[in-house]
Amino acid sequence: MKLVSVLICTYNAEKTIKHTLESCLNQTYKNFEILIHDDQSSDKTLDVINSIWDKRIRIVKSWKNLWPYKGLNFLLDSAKWEYIAIQDHDDLWYPEKLEKQVKFLEENKKYVWCWTKTLMRYEWDNKWFEYYLEEENYYTLHPSLMFRNNWYRYVGNRVYMWDAYFQKKVLCKWKNLIWNIDETLAVHRIKKWSENYSYKWFKYTKTNISTIFELHPIWYWILCIWFETLRKVFYPILHKIKKDSWIDKIERFPFILQGKKIRKLEEREFNF
Numbered sequence: 001m002k003l004v005s006v007l008i009c010t011y012n013a014e015k016t017i018k019h020t021l022e023s024c025l026n027q028t029y030k031n032f033e034i035l036i037h038d039d040q041s042s043d044k045t046l047d048v049i050n051s052i053w054d055k056r057i058r059i060v061k062s063w064k065n066l067w068p069y070k071g072l073n074f075l076l077d078s079a080k081w082e083y084i085a086i087q088d089h090d091d092l093w094y095p096e097k098l099e100k101q102v103k104f105l106e107e108n109k110k111y112v113w114c115w116t117k118t119l120m121r122y123e124w125d126n127k128w129f130e131y132y133l134e135e136e137n138y139y140t141l142h143p144s145l146m147f148r149n150n151w152y153r154y155v156g157n158r159v160y161m162w163d164a165y166f167q168k169k170v171l172c173k174w175k176n177l178i179w180n181i182d183e184t185l186a187v188h189r190i191k192k193w194s195e196n197y198s199y200k201w202f203k204y205t206k207t208n209i210s211t212i213f214e215l216h217p218i219w220y221w222i223l224c225i226w227f228e229t230l231r232k233v234f235y236p237i238l239h240k241i242k243k244d245s246w247i248d249k250i251e252r253f254p255f256i257l258q259g260k261k262i263r264k265l266e267e268r269e270f271n272f
Contacts, residue, residue: 002031005084007076008021017090020089020092033057036060037071093186116185116186118186119188145167
């Protein structure tokens with residue numbers, strides 16, 4: 001059986017990492033290792049990880065702060081197995097996820113990677129959305145990604161849209177080499193009050209602007225620039241007047257707009 005290296009970068013995740021690791025360890029596909037890089041957490045993240053006794057978990061230590069994507073490159077240097085699966089420190093997997101992805105990649109050699117339909121959980125109002133793009137594509141939600149281990153690395157000089165750049169320009173090189181499995185096998189948790197939105201990383205730099213131009217058609221990069229400007233100008237006002245919930249509603253809109261088979265779920269039972 002093929003072996004999978006699961007990569008997780010953690011930072012101050014003491015409230016979520018146990019649940020995340022349990023969803024990984026409870027996979028029906030058993031041939032995997034979990035490599036964890038902790039980015040100098042100031043809470044009890046490492047204590048929680050060390051309390052879980054499983055020989056498949058290995059902490060790969062670095063003595064400096066790397067941030068998420070350089071941290072993933074650091075883990076990739078230690079990942080020697082055939083497939084790479086990316087997981088965030090607060091997201092969840094259904095038990096069959098790895099099994100179905102490995103099966104697909106073994107049977108479809110032309111594809112470099114695959115992902116699955118993902119359940120978006122907005123914690124501030126407990127709303128759920130199933131998010132899905134076309135079957136054949138070159139972009140996915142990062143925590144559901146699995147790809148062949150062939151010395152791929154994240155580009156080191158980018159922060160904004162780093163995962164999209166890696167997927168489109170490194171893994172796919174603009175060819176549709178990803179297959180989206182039409183089954184919900186991952187859960188992406190979105191914290192309330194905009195705590196984990198990447199807009200905080202955006203600055204009007206030459207690198208960020210060129211990244212938008214490189215990755216998207218004209219209509220979309222115009223929308224991106226407008227949206228980022230909205231974030232810079234309007235969001236601080238919403239923070240000041242304590243209307244953070246409005247930010248959550250605005251941030252939700254692009255996923256609803258972009259998802260091809262998105263479905264709103266008012267209530268959903270989800271237990272591990």
